[in-house]
Amino acid sequence: MTALTVTAASATTVSADWLVVGVTEGAEGPVPALGTDPAGALGSGLARLLAGLGATGAEGEAIKLPAPHGIRAELLLAVGLGPAGDGTAHDAETLRRAAGVAARTLAGAATAALALPAATAGAVEATALGVLLGAYAFTPYRTTAEAQPLRAATILVEPGTQDRAEAALRRARTLGEEVNRARDLINTPANDLYPDSFATAVAAAARSHGATVDVSDEAALAASGFGGLLGVGQGSVRPPRLVRLAHRHADATTTLAFVGKGITYDSGGISLKPVGANEIMKRDMSGAAAVCAAVLAARRLDLPVNVTGWLALAENMPSGSALRPGDVLRMYGGRTVEVLNTDAEGRLVLADALVRASEERPDALVDVATLTAATRFGLGDHVYAVMGDDGLREQVLAAAREAGEDAWPMPLPPQLRAGLRSRVADLSNYGARMGGGLVAGLFLREFVPAGVPWAHLDIAGPAFNEGPPHGYTPEGGTGCAVRTLVRLAENTATGSGGGRSALLPASREGEGR
Template sequence: MTALTLSTAGAATLRADAVVVGVAKGARGAKGPVVAAGAEAVDAAFGGKLATVLETLGASGAEGEVTKLPAPSGLKAPLVIAVGLGAAPEKDAGYPAETLRRAAGSAARALAGAKKAAFALPVEAAGDAQAIAEGALLGAYAFTAYQDEGNGKKPLAEVALLGAKPRDKAFKDAAARAVAVAEEMNRARDLVNTPPNDLYPESFAAVATAAGKEHGLKVQVWDEKALVKGGFGGILGVGQGAARGPRLVKVAYTHPEAEKSLALVGKGITYDSGGISLKPAGHNETMKCDMSGAAAVFAAVVATARLGLRVNLTGWLALAENMPSGTATRPGDVLRMYSGKTVEVLNTDAEGRLVLADAIAKASEESPDAIVDVATLTGAMVLALGHRRFGIMANDDEFRTAVHEVAEEAGEDSWPMPLPADLRKGMDSPTADIANMGDRMGGGLVAGLFLKEFVGEGITWAHLDIAGPAFHEGAPFGYTPKGGTGSAVRTLVGLAERAADGDLG
């Protein structure tokens, strides 16, 4: 786990394996980069010629660009890493938080294996320090649990954040928030990356139980017998084909001064084969990631507890394996859900909405001020929005806008999506109250409409479909690694903060 320290030392005097500085693109027509604030001492060590040296090496200051160069004799660190920040901000304006976050992440990835690095990126306020710290801690992430020691570089061990003020409360709070959020995002990444032979409903529940003891959370687990007794037909129907049974886990954080309550519901399909409606070849290999929603919910509740936010926050993890077998749910079967509604299962690969429906109905019984569910729910959402942003649907336009604003503030790309009433008719069933499939076109919206049916009357609700950004199969970029990303954790923590302030939109 990468450590974070706030340092008053100068970039030239701190002993470290490397010093990280920012460079921006020059004015229009200029070829080379310009040195950003925070790098003055390093630039001085180069005789004021750092930008010229970087230009000679081909650097332009473009976002995500990383240039390594040996340090001159005036620096204690032997290596300088210049990371691009893109276009320089207007006069009297700082760099966007996400720009700093991504730059710090790129630098941290480039420093894999180093013991300590000094980050001398532009810091004008506590928010800048928080963004840099988050980016560095997230960029330093590596999943090595299943590799022999030495097989692959270890992550950067320590980040020394320069320009921050260790004794200033705003900076200390910003650093504490960055550590809590980044570490819990990395916990979510670990869960997503864990192979499904080791992470299954029972073992996921055990992880939640252990975290509950550590952080003072109340954890309740429904095993198969309890699910049968409770009438959780959706969760049981999805999990009945697997050798390892399903679970429903409630992870609750309460604050004695809380005035708002928020319920988070996460899809936790620890492996999704598609069931009897088996996925085609080439679509199974990454299906350990189908529990990313539950991982995000779990991580957000723990982060909220660590920050001590004045809110009552409950996470519901709907956990199951979706497997084909002689006991598996078949297309054409009818399930009686926890809410009492019956669902005709037309496609067993539309299973996430079934487990979520039970958990949403259960969460509704506690009458929270709002419910937000998170799920890698539909390939249709990836087709609509690509791999780097998630869709937001809601039964309240104002709340949908608020969730979108929080996501953007947190640095998570998202887009508001509609719930067209005309698509509901496609889920009419001649046998049951509703079918789990409807029109193929607009399939992500159809899934949202299905979930809406199970939200308690009068409860504000939003649905985040993170199928695109939850698992990254390409080359790492910024602070985003290959594999599990921890998508939606920052948005959920941001919503908890808004609730703590009494404003959920």
């Protein structure tokens, strides 16, 4: 991972192979937005040079050029920040994306100094996190030489702010490492990452950071009646696992429970996915990866809140022993579910884990899953959906905004609940096609006890980037929702965004429960 430091040196005197400067879109051409150029000499000359090269300052733009006279660095990279706006400071997400573009563009370079406008601790953290996420590369399976990530980066800060900047840097390192841990898990192919190996990796990481971990194997799951996990996993030669990962703090007064869908490969089971839909199905454990990383980040940041993660791990495969459409499962807690579609498997493993997590009476319960194509169709590949109890849903949306992740509130219309009626069981796992993402949310809500605030994050779109990299987002696994969950834990610990009162349950009239 790229080594990060801060310095109060100026943009003209800092020692580095590359100097990175931000450029905004001005009314009359590109305008350099420098963090430390007290004399303004660099900015005035650079604006003319960039204009001559055709630069605009648009977001995502990256232009390499020899450093102008008077700059100690040999080379210069100008990265676009987008419109100049009203002259106020650039927001954190703009800085994260620009720093990510710089880190990706400078893959293979030794050192870079970032003279982005990072005048506050929050701006320093955003810049640092953008570098760490933008420099990410997944290379364990490459046999040919690849350009190594940017080796070291220095962020230029205002004189006298180094202590605050160092603290911001420490948080960025932790968050960047954990988001990248989630990305590594998502990108690992299913022949190497399956329920048992996933659980083993999580247990090793938990022990290294002092978190507690407990892994239930197929025998323990059978003894306790986890019919959803066992049913989904029965078609695979690799049996399911349930992992409980926990951070405890002596001063904590609130407990959050995070539940992650961990389908390490989803073929659709007997309801087999069509051709062209299977190639990225190793990503169907992105929710569990996010939960793992968020709990470990909470532990490493020593947040004064208790956080428990539940990873429901299974492989959904077709075989002679696989779950069949029409089969009835007895879920953990005793309710029965008729399985009408074996490709609606994520909600089955989540249901078991939600009931188990609720037994510990957390103050709030959040599940994360690449659950439905319907949500992806509705919100695209950059925005995830949030459903659930009003208070907690708003807390999650606020945390997402603060963390720089795009989320959107979605309803749980009670009239869609009728579609989950089963002829033979308590309910079925599949209902109306129209509004399928909302139907999945309604199914999950059936397994959350009254009195436990709950939110559901469907990250089917942004969890895996099938297109080219952009900003700090790489190809493949993105680590979506990790930053939101960590921010939610921080806000809960400090009481910001409404405090603990916002975690109280909202009305659940008309649920049919």
